[in-house]
Amino acid sequence: MHTLPMPERTVEPAANSRADLDLVIVTGASGGGRSTVAKALENVGYYVVDNLPESLLVTMAELAFESGEATRRTAMVLDVRSHAFTADLVGAVDDLKDRGFKPRVVFVDAEEDILVRRFEKVRRAHPLQGSGRILDGIAAExxxxxxxxxxADALIDTSHLNENQLRARVEELFAPADARKLRITTLSFGFKYGIPLDADFVVDVRFLPNPYWIPELRDHTGTEEAVSQYVLRQPGAEEFIGGYAGLIASTASGFEREGKRYVTVAVGCTGGKHRSVAIAEALALALRDNGLSAYPHHRDMGLE
Known part of the structure; x- marks a missing residue:
């Protein structure tokens, strides 16, 4: 996307220390959506360096630190096609930390069958399949x-996200406000579509009555007041939200001490349209009332 300029000797760094540089490293499965993530990061003000070999990671970080305000927020998208990729990346990230940087690593992934369909759709070979099948390349990768x-600091499962949804997800995570605080996503989903790969906690709200069986609510979603009120007024709903919000809040300081910056609380019902959506919205609000940075996201809403 961009070629990072060489710094002039007279330029003073915009950050007082390397820890102040907002540095994001993007990697993950081929076909997982790295390019879309890169575009989304540009949308929220990052200077993006695409297709970077991991051997140049430290060099580019140092250049970003020295290059002034234009590279104050820098994202580097790594090319997976190096056969020494894994060892080099983990070692390079450790090297960055030893030098005083505080990089955030974002890993994009998707279910195997989804990746296969994406490669078949664009009629491209997987970069690591060689003379074998797409599945062989995915397994090697x-x-x-x-x-x-x-x-990785953040794992984003793109299996059930279109390009616009993935872009919105990244923008939610990396908007400038609270960039260095723990960010919690309450992610609604439908069990019939599978449990999200990126879930840190999985919450099952199928103990609540299903609005699907109420004719006047069936075609609406949990973001709408009628459905939300129906769900939240059920016995045990408020107690569940309050109890779970307290549980997550009690773990937040521990996650921050361990350096974890993103937590995904997956809230599931049957189809991901009514109960899980309403509870995910209410849980995010309850977490914000506890002083945490929390945002709802609805993976499967609209699939039914």
Whole structure:
């Protein structure tokens, strides 16, 4: 997307220390949506360096630190096609931390069958499949990326997100406000579409009556007042929200001490349209009342 300029000797760094540089590293599965994430980061003010080899990660971070206000917020999208990718990335991130940087690593991923369909749709080979099948390339990449996925600060499951939804998700996570605080996403979903890969907590709200069986509510969603009130007025709903908000709030300081910056609370019902949506909205509000940065996101709303 951009070529990072070489700094002039007279330029003073915009950040007082390397820890002040807002540095994001994007990696993940081929076909997972790295390019869309990069565009979304540009939308919220990041200077994006695309297709960067991991061997240049430290060098580019140092250049960003020295290059002034234009690169105060920098994102680097790493190219997976290096066969030393995993070891180099984890080691490079550790090197950045040793030098005083505080990078955030974002890993994009998707379910195997979704990745296959995406490659078939664009009629492209997987970069690691060689003479084999797309599935062979995905399997090789999964092994290559295992350590990077495990150590990522944020895991974004793009399986059920279109391009606009993924862009909105990234913009929610990386908007300038509260950039260094723990950010909590209450993610509604439908169990029939699968549990989100990026969930830190999974909440099942199928113990509540389903508005689907109320004819006047069936075609509406949990973001609408009639459905929301129906769900939230059910016995146990308010107690559930209050109790779970308290549980998450009690863990927030521990997550921050451990350096975790993103927590996803997945709230599930059958179809991801009524109960989970209403509870995810109410839970985000309750978490904000507890002084936390929390935002609802609805993965499966609109699929039915």
């Amino acid at each position: 999964r092994e290559l990326l295992a350590a990077a996925r495990e150590t």
